[in-house]
Amino acid sequence: MLTSPALAAGEKPGEGMYFRLNTHGGDDPFWAVVKQGMMDAAELYGCKAEIDLAGSDLANQQKKFEEAVASKPNGIAVVINSDDAWDKPVEDALAAGIPVIGINNDDAKGPAGNKRLCYIGQSEVNAGYMLGLKLFSTAKEKGVDLANAHVAMAAEVPAANYAVLRSTGVKKAMEEFGITSFEMIDGGGIDMTTNEQRITAYLLAHPETSFMLGAGGICTDRLTSSLKNAGKAAELVAQARTAAGEGEQTVQRLNSTMAAINESSREIQKIIKVIEEIAF
Template identity: 40%
Template sequence: MKKMLLILLLIFLPLSFNVFAEGGNGGDGEAAGSLEFVLIANTNPGDEFWTTQMRGMEDAAKAFGVKATMQFANTDLATQVDMVDAAIASGVDGIAVVISDADAFDKPMQRAKDAGIAIITFNVDDPEGKDGNPRLATVGQDLFEAGVLVGEEIAKIRPKRKHVAAFVEIPGATYAVLRYGGIKQALDAAGIESELVDVGYESQSSVLAKMEAYLEGHPETDHTATVGSFTADIVGTALEEMGLAGKITNGGFDISKIVVEDIKNGTTVFAVDQQPYSQGFYAVVFLWNFVVNGQIPGDYNTGMAVINADNVEQFEAQY
């Protein structure tokens, strides 16, 4: 039944699968029930985006009869690297990593590969893809192109926006660099000023205070764009508390129950989704398929759907 489920999944995925010919334990026929996978993220486990990721991971683990856990480094790069090394030392069968830094994971992931451990990236890939990292495949959004899309959506708003504040949790992280790079490229092309604003990731109250302080000190701001999921859940509250909802438009990344409500009540104009459930789910599926069958997929782009008042009800049930 489990193999039939996988076959159906692969049929409907827009991917081609190839036998992995390099070294490793792929295709050794090991019983699925004894397999253990670890997914390692750079963030905190508290926000809804990662709860959705974990739900996808847990559903896939149950479907394929494997053990899967997700670990969180709480935005500490050294801790996340140590988690990868600890997973290697413990002898797990597969590891999926959020690439929060373009260079820090190259050697640890090569060590995993040399040890015969299946290794992929999820949510955030190396900016250079396979050329920059020894991972087998990635499951996630094309972050730069999604950033361009966000910038283009902002440029469509009328009257034309003049100054965009892009709120970000971890400004130096790979996801932030790529997403804001795309946003800025599109806004520059449209003649719209933008600024990347670091509001941190300590707590909702501290992020809210930093957002409100920025908006109070920058009255020229007429659009707020969120670069990540944590800021997306908070910015609506900032606009409402300051009486700016409807005066300053808002739209960016990502989607959650809170963002869905913000779209429905008009606080948020749009949000770009990246399917967090799919990222958690298919990270497990891809590791399983490599270890059990010796096959890996092509990179799986989980997309960048634009969600707004016209289609939000289609997405509401997912969050």
């Protein structure tokens, strides 16, 4: 078992270390929270961390990843939003001695599809499936005609892994409730106003829509306002809030888990030592 030398008085376990987070995301509420969490963790453990926001531009994200590798950090966390685009960049970084982990989105085949050291995040398919089960079961209890229901799902980038896999999970849930009508909506990138306008326009043009879901953070954030703009039934908004409430409980459980981890500095030191062994 790897162990780390005892820390000097006042020394933090990550002092002198440098990490990068590379994401397809942009300057929006979701990634603002992620960035703040990263900075809080960096301060807690005494290391330096930076985030690269690519604005949903895959080529730009890859360029920023190359720049991150060139800066020779102690580790890189990357959002793997394509099954093909990240295979070689990740392999090259690992070959250069830089640990790389996946975060938020993963290769559809997991470790068999990408050689990242690990993945931190949820199963995208399962996330969509659980959301669908909750939404459709609630609708069934309310007497919604599921046999003739139409499901729409908005995504900032419909072809990105997160949208494809989450919609796969939703469709799996649809099958269990006998729902056959589905359409993916192009939210138009990461601009909030554009997403809201497109979702609203779709709802107005498709009054047969029974369910509207968001695949990504920006689309989901604009759902409530879009539903109101289109004059859709308030019960759909209420269902979304119910699901959000359960999500808050999950976050609370996660926070409790993180608190327990924070109390064990020796375990953190072991993790850092493993990273050092991989890098050097």
